[in-house]
Amino acid sequence: MIHGTDVVVVGAGVSGLTCAVRLAEAGRRVLVRSADTPSSTTSCAAGAIWGPHLVAHERAGQWALESLEVFRELSRDPATGVRMTPGVEASRDGLETPEPGLGAEAVQRCDPATLPPGYTSGWRYTVPLIDMTRYLAHLAARLRDLGGRIAVRRPVTAAELPGLGAIVVNCAGLGARDLVPGDDIRPIRGDLLVVDNPGIDAFFVEHDTDEDGLTTYVLPQGGRVMLGGSRYAGEWSRRPDPGVARGILDRCARAEPLLSGARVREHRVGLRPVRDRVRLAADERYAHLIHNYGHGGGGVTLSWGCAGEVLALTGAAAHTTRRG
Template sequence: MTAERTIVIIGAGVSGLTTGVALLEAGHPVRLVAEEVPGVTSLAAGAMWGPYLVEPWVRVREWSLASLSAFEALSDDPATGVRMVSGIEAARTHVPAPAWSSLLPNFRTCAPQELPAGFASGYRFTVPLIDMPVYLQYLVDRFQRAGGVVERATIQSLDAVEHASAIINCAGLAGGDLAGDPGVRPIRGQHVVVKNPGITEFFSEDTGLSPDLLCIYPHGDTVVLGGTAIDGEGDLRDDPETDRAIVNRCAEIVPELANAPVLARRVGVRPTRSEVRVEAERHETGGMVIHNYGHGGSGVTLSWGCAGEVAELVSTTVDPKGVQSFNS
């Protein structure tokens, strides 16, 4: 294949990298263009499988199932950073089981004695837990082993992309700008990484729409503590006061976390939209653009499912025999 017939992916977060792997392994030449590889927001993720405040459910369900299957397979290889981990999600009020509970065969209601003090309901289940720095490096390596090309550059307009048979817009928060879509907004997330005092199971609180989250995700020697969900805020600077509040919330559940050495602080911006956008559209100059953005806090959970749908769209909409024009 010539360079002109290469599919260009914009963005190197979990969506861009996973889409790149899916396309390469389907036989398409791919060039991935991003300012940072891997992307900052994906590096900051917790990350546990589970659809989080994302629509539309009829599509989210299928994307989530596809990703669940992919992560279960990847968990057999420790080098991927993916493990199947058991734990509890609980609430301080009586909360019904989430819609996605039907996707997990081991999902069950907790007995009262399983819940921390102050919690009224909860559920136990086993899901993929993903150590994002390890996993994203695994994706980068898999992408390059499959023949993918990585180019570090900032793309501010689809018109700036040259020599492409199609463009895949996986640019996260910037994806809306590239698409002329004003419906994408930031939701700021912050995590604290500490030395693991011996935790083997995850814990998360169903906090509804609160900006203050509580999650404890063990990754071997480390634990990722979270978090925040501040709607409309895109500042990537670390906030020490928020760090302290996160640790204090988590230490109420596991007191040993209060004195656990802090190893890192992570801040990212969830690219949020009323509905995830995975669809093809013809650029005004004739080239085909396939959008894959707006995943909010479910980028990891939806990654393999959305990548598979992008690969299907490429097979049905992109002419493999020649270059398309994106320059007016």
């Protein structure tokens, strides 16, 4: 148990830092324990565009909308790395692009003639794009301003987890595999290339059937553009593969010719922490241990909604702990 701390949050990715900020804003003394710096997390490998994707929970839509409100607010300050961005989602080969659900702004069906070659249907809309390097730095700074601390140290073990603090919030992402033995969390590998921005200011996202592990997206982030992508289920390797990078560049340049010949500054690989259902609940054995992991390809999108839920659960846990 750590003196002078009310809540220990395990994990310094987007889930952990967002929860830590919410808890600190509510007056809790928060310590974040993490095996990695924020810039080395899966969260930092994300594109990132708002929209629940590869994530399962009956409340995912609601958490996404709650987060959207916060991202809209954050986009007023460019230093946060959040920007409301217009763009196009399109499908190939006669696959119908579904109309964007609640949350997307300025929604308009695309004239197929305006779509890149090979794409046959699409929608134009505006959603938040989040530059994760800047955004995680923003969250960490905000937490420190609120008196919270971040300690990057060796990994916490499963045996240590319940005893870390009066209240413990497990935001370990794929690391939950070690912290919760037997959990069904598993990776879906994603590759992302960072290139200089040749003058792109709208996003492009392919809507596809997830069948071949490949997709195409172009996400402008100021002076850089994030290009994707891949979805390799069950793949644990984080080693960049030049063949995968070439495929991403080719597909993105076909969708956006300004990218032809783009020089790759960085090849990021992240493992999306996927579960059949996000785990956001108090532990069955330890009421003071709250789990918040398994957000798949939508952890950024759901982050503020889930953090609100964690805050409510910590209130209940504190009550139980005091009575017990």
